[in-house]
Amino acid sequence: MRRPAFIAVAALVLAATTNSSSFAQVTAIKAGRLIDPEAGTVATNQVILVEKGKFTAVGGNVAIPQGATVIDLSQLTVSPGFVDAHNHLALTYKVEPERNSYYVTTILESTPLRAIQAVSNGIQMLAAGFTIVRDMGNNGNYADVALRQAIEQGWVPGPTIINSGIIIGGMGGQFWPTPEMARDHKIVYPEYLDADTHDEIIKAVRQNALFGARVIKICVDCKPWGYTVEDIALFVSEAARIGMKVEGHVQTVDGARRAIEAGLWSIAHDNGLTDEMHKLMAKKGIWRAGTETPITLLEGNHTNPARYAKTVAGLKNAYENKVNLTFSTDADYYVPGKTRGEVAIDFIETWKAAGIPPVDILRAMTIGGYRVSETENKRGPIKVGMAADLVAMTGNPLEKIDAVRDVRFVLKDGAVFKANGVMTPAAFFHGGPVNGANIR
């Protein structure tokens, strides 16, 4: 007897809740200025409607539905969220205790510890306005996959993660281990996945796909012998069968030449990218994730004056050659007093030094990032049908790019993560997989 009565009451409560919340499900954002980075324009006094995590209307004449939750950003400039096309969220090396050698970090810190660190770094990136991060390896035993799954299932807030799983290299990866440490103790794995023969290349790509990678990252020339054009092309074709693109770590001109000839999707780091390579990249539409460390990171030896001058000249040359540009940092270290997001944002200094106009810096940080991440048709632009991600700042970054340093508001999948400059992540924490438990 008691049971049916309880169910009836529960049904009434449920009905009432559903009715009242159907109004509140619409969020209306009043944007004082709204930037379209692609067009390079700013529209004033816009209204953006959000429902079920997606944009449903954007424009100057959009009526705000009765009962909608109104967010007033009329004093701010609204922009699509930023993308860091190359980060390592589950890796943070430091002066103490490892003297900024990530080799040591991989020995001292367990994958579970690094996975927790990745959650924190992800939150710090989101707070700085990065709504998408491409997480390109060096994340222990698939901590990047765990981070992506935790965010996608709805346990914790964070950027949308496009992750590579384990970096695939020829034997040794980026390490130069002793024979006993490599052969007897297998110290290279899981930081790198050895693949030297064609069978091993196919198997390594499939391993990363099986364990949750969304993009493949390879070491093109981490060893002087490196991968051949044929090897790289095999990576590209095997990844394509699974629906994934391949990014290559490239550090020499010769490596860049092979990577470009084989048709890699994106090239990480600028060391091997000369004027000739840029021209070839532009012709093939290959993305540049140059990871242009700013001179502000002189301390900690993350760059030096000669290296920085080369980086600035290289970025300027890439821009002049109309290479597809992304904003990328390779930020995988601790800078005392700064969050991971603040470290990443500081990379605009290099872009400014290269003389790139604010609109094109913002394009690299937004559209370039969506395209290299292949999210541009579902996430990124503030357009009807897209996932409701956006940021807002006090200044106008099209006039002065430094405005991106002061992100006051962040919306992710339609929920407010930051308002009035303060993180408000309560809506993102859940005790279970609210977005589904079967996210792989």
Ligand SMILES: [Zn+2]
């Ligand atoms: Zn890297």
